[in-house]
Amino acid sequence: MTQRRRIAITGIGMVTPVGNDARTTWANLQAGRSGLATIQHFDAGGFPVRIGAEVKNFDAAAVINNSKLLKHSTRSHRFALAAAEEALTDAGIRPAISDGHRWGFCVGAGMMGVDFRELEIVQKFCAPDGEFQPDGFLADNFPADPVAFCRSQTNSGLALLTRHFKIRGYATAVHTACASGGQALGTALKVMRRGHADFMLAGGFDSMLNPIGLSAFCLLGALSTDNDAPARASRPFDLTRNGFVLGEGAGFLVLENWDSARKRGAKIYAELAGDGNSLSCYRITDSPPDGDGPIQAIKQALADAEMSADEIDYVNAHGTSTQMNDKSECAALRAVLQSRVEDVLVSSTKSCMGHLIAAAGAVEAAVCALAIRDGIAPVNANYSQPDPDCNVNLVRGKSQPRKIRAAMSNSLGFGGSNSCLVFRNPEVVE
Amino acid sequence: MNPPKKIVFTGLGAVCGAGRTVDEIFDAVVNGRSAIAPITQFDATRWPVRIAAECNIENKILVPDRKLHKSISRTDIFGIYAAESAIAQSGLPEHRETLDAAAKIRFNDRSGIYAGSGGGNYGCNYDFFQSMAAAGGDLKKFGGQFSDSVNPMWLLKNLPNNVLCHVGIRNHFKGTNACITNHCAGGVMAVAEAAAAIRAGEADRAAAVGHDAPFEAETLFHYQRLGLLSPEIVRPFDRDRSGTVFGEGAASVMLETAVDAETRGAKTLGEFLGSGCATEATGVLDVRPDGDGLSRAIEVALEDAGITSKEVGMIVAHGNGTRASDASEAGAIRRVFGENPPPVTGFKWAYGHLIAASGIMDLVFALTALRQKVVPGISTLNLADPEFAPFPVSKTAQQPRNNVALVLCRGFGGMDVALLVRANP
Secondary structure (H helix, E strand, O other), X not given: OOXXXXXXXXXXXXXXXXXXXXXXXXXXXXXXXXXXXXXXXXXXXXXXXXXXXXXXXXXXXXXXXXXXXXXXXXXXXXXXXXXXXHHHHHHOOOOOOXXXXXXXXXXXXXXXXXXXXXXXXXXXXXXXXXXXXXXXXXXXXXXXXXXXXXXXXXXXXXXXXXXXXXXXXXXXXXXXXXXXXXXXXXXHHHHHHOOOOOEEEEEEEXXXXXXXXXXXXXXXXXXXOOOOOHHHOOOOOEOOOOOEOEEEEEEEEEEEEHHHHHHOOOOOOEEEEEEEEEEOOOOOOOXXXXXXXXXXXXXXXXXXXXXXXXXXXXXXXOOOOOHHHHHHHHHHHHHHHHHXXXXXXXXXXXXXXXXXXXXXXXXXXXXXXXXXHHOEEOXXXXXXXXXXXXXXXXXXXXXXXXXXXXXXXXXXXXXXXXEEEEEEOXXXXX | OOOOOOEEEEEEEEEEOOEOOXXXXXXXXXXXXXXXXXXXXXXXXXXXXXXXXXXOOOHHHHXXXXXXXXXXXXXXXXXXXXXXXXXXHHOHHXXXXXXXXXXXXXXXXXXXXXXXXXXXXXXXXXXXXHHHHHHOOOHHHHHHHHHHHOOOOHHHHOOOOHHHHHHHHHHOOOOOEEEEOOHHHHHHHHHHHHHHHHHOOOOOEEEEEEEEOOOOHHHHHHHHHOOOEOOOOOOOOEOOOOOEOEEOEEEEEEEEEHHHHHHOOOOOOEEEEEEEEEEOOOOOXXXXXXOOOHHHHHHHHHHHHOOOHHHOOEEEOOOOOOHHHHHHHHHHHHHHHOOOOOOEEOXXXXXXXXXXXXXXXXXXXXXXXXXXXXXXXXXXXXXXXXXXXXXXXXXOOEOOOOOEEEEEEEEOOOEEEEEEEEEOO
């Protein structure tokens, strides 16, 4: 059998609640600075939860500088455009007319979203008293907006980015809730291995920080209600954790074949070495307390990377800061790492930047690549009271220098989809 | 290099306006009966487009567990039903029962599921209208009262990946999985990724399902204004075609390795040969007039399958009946197959355009047609568009050249997907 293709990460871009580019995001995560605060971009004052992890001072026009593109993009599309542009610039390579068909695009995209102001228009015309009447659309003065319709389609982000960046090969959008970003990168890896693309722009974007998205998570009781202490509201693995903090943003990676990346002298952050996927088949919102489900995903990712658990030095946990997720994830890590659980550093960067939902897995994959490059395990912020059910070696207090041979990123979604990605240090590869 | 693993279909499932079994729907297709009729789900009598292929089968007939109905949406009912029909036909649940405890665990972990989902709908947001009306534009007021009128499980009911997780839970499919939300391409890409996972050794078997319930009022309104809908009929590749018509439902296939199927004595219905996927990078709505994208997807699929275009016996086209899509599709087929393409047909005249479920539904009936050695005619065809000639579409049935079918699917975002399958009698 011929040698399987090895895939390199050569470009990184991020727009997150702790920074509008990868460098700032990574610096703030290392410093343990919180991006959580009272929600500013709409009036959440009446909601049971009034805090979130917003992207701040993001000037879309400055980054994108294309008014037509901006008109066709939602809030989260703009994060995606900026992060993807940064990743391609960072990689020093981008699709051209001649090779656009060899570029693929895999993205974890949020749920179909309608801007709240557009929903208000529909409500005014079709449900003035609350009861939906379809004929409201037929009113002569209904302000039909075909661009808004296009923006709201499930794959409109994919359509926008492939067109803008001239990507003409394999393209897909996946949604498995909070596992979406991880699954998108896993899909990209597999498509490249089977030779259906030589380059990939892969990642995730999301923003559910709007009145409907916030309502939806409030109704489920999944969010931390620490409205008066937002900076400490997300405290993964802490005994007193009480829910996650809703975030938004985007993360993109440029992936290419290892040998051709080497040949062109590209800098390689890490190898995207393995992907594992499973379904918990337990409950829609809860994870099994014994870690069943995540365990299979982690084992599969290691096997896929042809790696033993002994090589893992850092785990970027899903660590949402909900009671069940953190407990289940620790059980899974203990089951897989076994005697090495004391050695392997674990942190959830959601402690600083909240939960980016469909973008989380992609942004956290980027964090793993940077952790490998710089030899630093970023801090699990806000941790003070140990939980006996979360007995793993957390990065406490401040970030820790550590030579990382391999890193792992977990993403565990509503519905029970579990994604695990494994990254290898380029020095180990060569 | 080892030859790729042979992957077979051991179960098919489908539900749509034309019926809720593969036989029932195929009977409508071969006999020229269309399920397109006036819309009944809402009062559309004043709407410029008021037809669709509705699937009006009671939920409890499709999914008997009524408790589940409260936590899922209409599209999920279709998806769960179709997937479980395919799983049932494969005989895998009975096979699983014969396994000892350890083998059962392995079976579960090695069973994958891939769903192509419509990804959401406008209507779910209407659940908030009562609160919005009461708040009268005051967001602060809205924030304090939405929980009085909205179901606490609202988000879960509307998750795009519901079919994936419920089919998984109900059938112990705990292996590799994905939920693809790529407009029309979702269902066929679910098949392509399921097959790729088995080929790469990540799973021994996988169900692929596509499901959608796209024709709510708001979608109908926008599609109609964009000129994508016909007010009366779908006429794929006809000179006088005037647009597409929505359908709803779901379709599913059960895939496994040929070795496993043979070992457990399962009947194989066909073989997966290859897939190709490309985008035209044209934005949400536009297609390239020259068919580039689709022709590249076909070429990738042929290469993936290791066959040449001469070995294709029939083509089930996307044929959505819009002027631009059909023209560029005919162009792409001509570009790959030259002056002598195999017989071409399309099925959307019979069960409408099922968006995320459209391509996988076409796959199920491509396999069914090939197994019966027939290329069903396009019953609504009056005059094949002379611009496309020579282009072998027909109102009446044709003969496939052999037992290999090419299935084409296109979607928003300039998405193009091609699948190649072989049928077993």
